[in-house]
Amino acid sequence: xxxxxxxxxxxxxxxxxxxxxxxxxxxxxxxxxxxxxxxxxxxxxxxxxxxxxxxxxxxxxxxxxxxxxxxxxxxxxxxxxxxxxxxxxxxxxxxxxxxxxxxxxxxxxxxxxxxxxxxxxxxxxxxxxxxxxxxxxxxxxxxxxxxxxxxxxxxxxxxxxxxxxxxxxxxxxxxxxxxxxxxxxxxxxxxxxxxxxxxxxxxxxxxxxxxxxxxxxxxxxxxxxxxxxxxxxxxxxxxxxxxxxxxxxxxxxx
Numbered sequence: 573x574x575x576x577x578x579x580x581x582x583x584x585x586x587x588x589x590x591x592x593x594x595x596x597x598x599x600x601x602x603x604x605x606x607x608x609x610x611x612x613x614x615x616x617x618x619x620x621x622x623x624x625x626x627x628x629x630x631x632x633x634x635x636x637x638x639x640x641x642x643x644x645x646x647x648x649x650x651x652x653x654x655x656x657x658x659x660x661x662x663x664x665x666x667x668x669x670x671x672x673x674x675x676x677x678x679x680x681x682x683x684x685x686x687x688x689x690x691x692x693x694x695x696x697x698x699x700x701x702x703x704x705x706x707x708x709x710x711x712x713x714x715x716x717x718x719x720x721x722x723x724x725x726x727x728x729x730x731x732x733x734x735x736x737x738x739x740x741x742x743x744x745x746x747x748x749x750x751x752x753x754x755x756x757x758x759x760x761x762x763x764x765x766x767x768x769x770x771x772x773x774x775x776x777x778x779x780x781x782x783x784x785x786x787x788x789x790x791x792x793x794x795x796x797x798x799x800x801x802x803x804x805x806x807x808x809x810x811x812x813x814x815x816x817x818x819x820x821x822x823x824x825x826x
Contacts, residue, residue, distance in 0.1 A: 576589070576620075577615070577620050579613065582611075582622055582624070583622070583623055584612070584620035584621060584622055585620065586618065586619075587601050587602055587605075587618070587619050590623065590626055593623060593627070594626060594630050601619075602619055604621075604626075605621055606619075609629060610625045610626050610629050611625035666795065669795045672768070672797060672815040673793075673796065673815070675815070676815050676817045677817075679768050679770065680817040680819060683770060683819050684819070768815050769814055770816070770817055770819050772820075773818045773819065780800060780816065781800075784800075786802050787802065787804070788801065788802055788803065789802075789807075789809075791813070797815055799813040799814060799816065800814050800816050801813045
């Protein structure tokens with residue numbers, strides 16, 4: 573059985589020898605010959621393959637595989653860079669939200685601390701002043717002591733020398749706790765780039781959006797802090813998000 577042929581100056585080898593020249597099996601070389609992917613001739617019920625054509629096909633396939641690997645590697649690198657950029661952006665956003673939340677807690681703690689301190693100071697100051705008045709029948713107080721006027725609920729029981737401003741304060745009605753929220757006027761949110769809003773509350777659930785004349789929306793961030801932002805008629809965000817803290821107030825604070 574012939575193993576090689578010379579046709580028009582070209583060498584054709586049998587399927588067996590052609591398979592030995594490459595890493596392909598006989599069946600795969602035969603399929604390439606039938607599909608016309610390599611130069612081949614069917615003689616005497618046997619395929620003869622052009623060895624040069626088979627070599628060129630093998631080299632082309634190798635180059636295509638390498639190009640495909642490089643392309644796939646570049647795509648994976650690009651996907652990794654995009655994923656890392658998204659992760660960095662999310663990390664920065666969480667850090668910013670955490671910083672704003674910490675600032676809001678610090679501000680709220682300072683406000684509450686100052687309120688408690690002023691209340692304790694007033695409680696200790698009133699008894700000491702009352703004792704000083706009782707200890708001095710003439711009405712004079714020790715040096716450095718400030719007289720605190722006691723306001724009676726009825727104007728008729730006040731001395732004649734009491735000023736008109738004091739009488740007006742005495743007859744003024746006491747603001748009930750339910751009217752605390754009603755006495756707070758609404759203000760536009762405007763453009764706020766940094767800082768924390770302190771919003772009043774009377775101890776009940778506060779509708780934050782009702783405190784602004786603008787159309788606003790309240791959102792809760794993943795770290796648990798709350799922010800308020802302006803929105804248009806279509807519900808689209810306008811400007812930046814502003815963190816806020818609801819601070820409890822009493823009628824005497826207004």
